[in-house]
Amino acid sequence: MDLQQMRYVVAVAETRNFTRAAERCSVVQSSLSHRIADLERELGVRLFARSSRRTELTSAGEAFLSGARECLAAADRAAADAAAAAGIVRGRLAVGVLVTTAAVDVPELLQRYRARHPDVRVQLRAGGSDELAEAIRRGELDIAFLGLPEGVRPSGVEALVLDDDEHVLVVPAGHRLAGAARVALADVADEVFVDFMRGTPARDQTDLAFTAAGLVRDVAYEAGVVELITRLIARGLGVALLPSAFVRPLVDGNPELALVMVVGGPRRVEYLAWNRFNPSPATLALLNVLGVGARRRTHANGTERT
Structure with missing residues (x-):
């Protein structure tokens, strides 16, 4: 057994395809297949279940994969440490x-x-x-x-x-609060909100602030990226509290959105x-x-x- 065989097994496990694994490893498919077959004979178990359409790890393959990844990581680290000792970072x-x-x-x-x-x-x-x-x-x-x-x-x-940063309120340009100098959480508790997915730290930042203030809000729309959140706001579907340092460059110069400072709002x-x-x-x-x-x-x- 050698490290190259382990690399081949990891490549096939991740691509679920011998052809793509060979391409990743810059080797012809026949060579990769033979090396894995040699390893299976040495171990006395089959690592992959194969058909004309599918390639999947067997239970033995699953067990082998974890140790193979650890061995490869250790080998890479050993090479990196040796290079670092000579003043080279690899x-x-x-x-x-x-x-x-x-x-x-x-x-x-x-x-x-x-x-x-x-x-x-x-x-x-x-x-x-x-x-x-x-x-x-x-x-x-x-x-x-x-x-x-x-x-x-x-x-x-x-x-x-x-760094630490306070959140700002993002509203549509025509919103009733668009021209306000600053608002409190109580001023926006009745608004419909757009926010990140429940259970994520990005969502927790605002949820915790409302809970601490003894307020409940309505989150009607959940999204995974800020760009979608701001697009929903621009369509008048809700408002959001977002980190100012990140969202300000996205909103500045956008005539569809406005920012409002928040007193006692979330901080990140x-x-x-x-x-x-x-x-x-x-x-x-x-x-x-x-x-x-x-x-x-x-x-x-x-x-x-x-």
């Missing part, structure tokens, strides 16, 4: 990004990172803060940009506060989070690009601003 860097991240210009950051460390393969994954934090804990992501309600801290990860804290146990050289390199080494970190017992 390997993979998996970055998670909250789509409403505003504290850091992530594309610009990754551009600077690539200029310094061109041998690192960066993988970018967007998602909600809760799923990104869990991916770090599982080892699927190295580092992520999160946004959580004020008073809610990332758990099980190393984290740094990047943006974090940089990473695996606290033995971060990879590629992760440490990104922290260095961000200047994190000179900053203070936040742990489970409290937060500190940068």
